[in-house]
Amino acid sequence: MARTATSQRLFNSTGKYVVLVLMAVIALYPIFQMWMTALRPSNEILRSPFALPSTLDWSNLATAWTTGRFGTYLINSVIITIPTVVGVVVLSCLAGYGISRFKFKGRNIMFMTILLGLTVPFQSVMIPLYYQLLNMGLLGTYWSVILPGIAFGLPFGVFLMQSFFEDLPHELAEAGRVDGCSEFKIFKDIMLPLAKPAVSTLIVFQFMKSWNEFLMPLLYLQDENMRPIPLGLMFFQGAYTRDIGLIAAGVAISTVPVIAVYLIFQRQFVKGLTAGAVK
Amino acid sequence: MAQQSRRGSQRQKAGFWFVLPAFLFYVAFFAYPFLSTVYLSMTEWNGIGDPKFTGLTNYVRLVQDGAMWSALTNNVIWVVLGTAAPIFVGLIISVMLWTGVKGAGVFRTIYFLPMVLSPVVIGVIWNWIYNPLFGLLNTGLRNVGLGKWAIGWLGETETALYAVLLTAIWTYMGFCIVVLYAGLQKVDTELVDAARIDGANPWQRFKNVIVPQIRPVLTMVIVYTVIGGFNVFDVVWVMTGGGPNNASEVIATYTYEVAFQNSENGYGATLSVVMSFVALGAAYLAMKFRRAGEA
Numbered sequence: 165m166a167r168t169a170t171s172q173r174l175f176n177s178t179g180k181y182v183v184l185v186l187m188a189v190i191a192l193y194p195i196f197q198m199w200m201t202a203l204r205p206s207n208e209i210l211r212s213p214f215a216l217p218s219t220l221d222w223s224n225l226a227t228a229w230t231t232g233r234f235g236t237y238l239i240n241s242v243i244i245t246i247p248t249v250v251g252v253v254v255l256s257c258l259a260g261y262g263i264s265r266f267k268f269k270g271r272n273i274m275f276m277t278i279l280l281g282l283t284v285p286f287q288s289v290m291i292p293l294y295y296q297l298l299n300m301g302l303l304g305t306y307w308s309v310i311l312p313g314i315a316f317g318l319p320f321g322v323f324l325m326q327s328f329f330e331d332l333p334h335e336l337a338e339a340g341r342v343d344g345c346s347e348f349k350i351f352k353d354i355m356l357p358l359a360k361p362a363v364s365t366l367i368v369f370q371f372m373k374s375w376n377e378f379l380m381p382l383l384y385l386q387d388e389n390m391r392p393i394p395l396g397l398m399f400f401q402g403a404y405t406r407d408i409g410l411i412a413a414g415v416a417i418s419t420v421p422v423i424a425v426y427l428i429f430q431r432q433f434v435k436g437l438t439a440g441a442v443k
Numbered sequence: 444m445a446q447q448s449r450r451g452s453q454r455q456k457a458g459f460w461f462v463l464p465a466f467l468f469y470v471a472f473f474a475y476p477f478l479s480t481v482y483l484s485m486t487e488w489n490g491i492g493d494p495k496f497t498g499l500t501n502y503v504r505l506v507q508d509g510a511m512w513s514a515l516t517n518n519v520i521w522v523v524l525g526t527a528a529p530i531f532v533g534l535i536i537s538v539m540l541w542t543g544v545k546g547a548g549v550f551r552t553i554y555f556l557p558m559v560l561s562p563v564v565i566g567v568i569w570n571w572i573y574n575p576l577f578g579l580l581n582t583g584l585r586n587v588g589l590g591k592w593a594i595g596w597l598g599e600t601e602t603a604l605y606a607v608l609l610t611a612i613w614t615y616m617g618f619c620i621v622v623l624y625a626g627l628q629k630v631d632t633e634l635v636d637a638a639r640i641d642g643a644n645p646w647q648r649f650k651n652v653i654v655p656q657i658r659p660v661l662t663m664v665i666v667y668t669v670i671g672g673f674n675v676f677d678v679v680w681v682m683t684g685g686g687p688n689n690a691s692e693v694i695a696t697y698t699y700e701v702a703f704q705n706s707e708n709g710y711g712a713t714l715s716v717v718m719s720f721v722a723l724g725a726a727y728l729a730m731k732f733r734r735a736g737e738a
Contacts, residue, residue: 183536191554198571210577267458283726289479311468312473372559376562378562379699394563
């Protein structure tokens, strides 16, 4: 354990744990306290804001769910997120495979054009896209955030899948070719199943990105019945500024699903968010 | 080999059909609107009728626009502090984890957690922390007898930007820790031990042996926070809306107001074009710095 030996001198051991635990508290406490507050009656919160719930009170959560329409927002988020993730994953796998495995005219220019998107923020297209969606008759429909959402997922998705397919051995595809399979069949039946780790990273990453998207629905989905969770939460906060119990309930409903998914798939999350940074 | 043969080159063409759907999608909803933005930036247009071409008028206006400069200054403050602070914390914590602790995986999971939440959720949580009456921060200050410090953090022009920035730093700390920790896994511990035997103190070992080895990862984190700092919108919009009195205005919130509240689409487009190039230029400089370091 050469590493441990190095370590002991860099930091005093107890002090180290104190700092690490303190950091963990800083990261978790605000979220934890919000959940606790969501479970307390509003009058009790005003008396002692940071106490733990004496008895569990579900009324704030119920009010947020029904009156605050978080039930609707949750469904909207699902309606927007699923097609976006499916679109990004399907198109990225196809394109990433095509770029990494074939040499054809226009390959480099197509790839570079898509990669450029990694550095262009959504704000740089939001204005003309608004009028484009209006002219296409899509503004105010779920498609107005799904279609651009897919386009914006592609630069990272294609980049990720391309570098993954590039590293796979070529011999497998050759075997399929000798057997007379079509190129699409080779992709679908031989290569794609091998790409599972990269695909699951991309699914989780894109899920989180779409689930948390804010500016796009703020601009293109003006109907309050179609708001996804982040947008709903912002308007909810504006409407109930003084009722911290209700706001906490809104936060709890917004955070529990995404944290649950994170805890289940944390390896893919970390990989997705740090891909590119660590290579 | 087979690639040279006729059938081989026929085969290579199949790649085009794999890439085409993604490319068309990308052009329709990303590349084309981006080019439209560049065109719109040279027009005057309130969204009705046709844009009126005005050449570089908007760019001249931009250079003379005090509100733009003060927003850009806020972005620069955001980029500098929002990069330095989380990287400083990230370096300390990741090296601590790397030197071997029990439960490193659990710590990592916890630190990273804020990063998976929507900036809107994070903004709402921190609005509550900063609430002047019942917020965590002011209640805490009153309890330790510092009640006179308990101000409306988001409502004062002097503190609003920094209060929002602290929220972003809180979010990004975990990201920096996790990425730098991953980079540290590749550090050659024998070199570190050799330096120790040669009498290098912990700080020297960190600065001269560890940091050079994680330099590529460090650069990528910097590029990430720099681009993020120039493009930031969500958390500012939710917490202050750029206020009070434009004190926490950044380019993205200013662009939103110009384009969608004042219907000045042409000038809004000019702002977004400039913003993209500023972010790109800054990222490019950071990458160059990285290459210089490798050479």
